[in-house]
């Protein structure tokens with residue numbers, strides 16, 4: 581069902597994006613991999629091509645509007661269309677508000693929210709003119725529930741969840757652009773490496789009993805959403821580790 585599809589994955593250099601590329605790779609699938617770490621994407625592209633897919637590796641900082649516009653132009657110039665956008669790039673330098681880590685607040689808003697919007701702008705005109713497509717936004721359980729220390733990350737992910745529902749209403753019935761929001765619980769990836777607040781890190785180190793998901797668990801949820809019949813729009817998928825409250 582994915583044969584001949586052009587699929588863009590942002591945040592493809594690690595974690596959920598990388599696992600999704602590997603799961604979707606098969607003969608006939610064309611995968612555009614986007615992130616900043618080009619070396620990591622080149623290694624992934626070799627594995628994906630060995631599974632039969634064509635790839636395009638595009639180094640881009642999705643917080644920079646012109647870079648994002650250029651990146652999507654490259655995909656449309658190369659393959660003429662984008663069938664699926666997996667809007668996955670993000671970061672999570674969570675901190676308590678009174679630490680005033682304002683640069684980190686800015687970065688989360690710039691990447692998780694504004695960058696995700698720039699990618700939507702990158703595909704929307706093309707999907708409209710080709711008669712349809714599918715946009716999968718990766719939000720989080722943090723787009724449904726709040727915790728102390730997660731305020732700004734929560735704000736970005738609540739934003740992504742709300743945006744996704746409005747997108748579905750605007751784009752799906754009339755333009756045939758499906759919209760899915762995927763909301764993972766804790767997943768074992770590099771996401772926590774940007775945390776600089778020692779109190780948050782100490783709290784994390786004391787957590788016991790919770791076994792996180794693997795990136796592949798979320799990749800399978802994404803694949804499920806994008807391989808449904810034409811008349812089905814999977815709107816929202818919340819995937820939690822069995823042991824997470």
Ligand SMILES: NC(=O)c1ccc[n+]([C@@H]2O[C@H](COP(=O)([O-])OP(=O)(O)OC[C@H]3O[C@@H](n4cnc5c(N)ncnc54)[C@H](OP(=O)(O)O)[C@@H]3O)[C@@H](O)[C@H]2O)c1
Nearest residue numbers: 591593594595596616617641642669670720767769770771
């Ligand atoms: N892990 C979890 O527990 C969890 C739970 C819920 C939701 N999520 C969401 O899942 C998504 C993927 O995260 P992950 O867990 O797979 O973490 P990850 O391994 O850290 O992956 C994050 C990806 O985003 C990319 N990225 C970050 N900033 C970027 C920028 N400015 N421009 C382009 N790419 C950028 C990174 O690539 P470069 O550094 O190479 O640019 C990397 O490929 C995120 O949106 C995250 O919020 C994760």
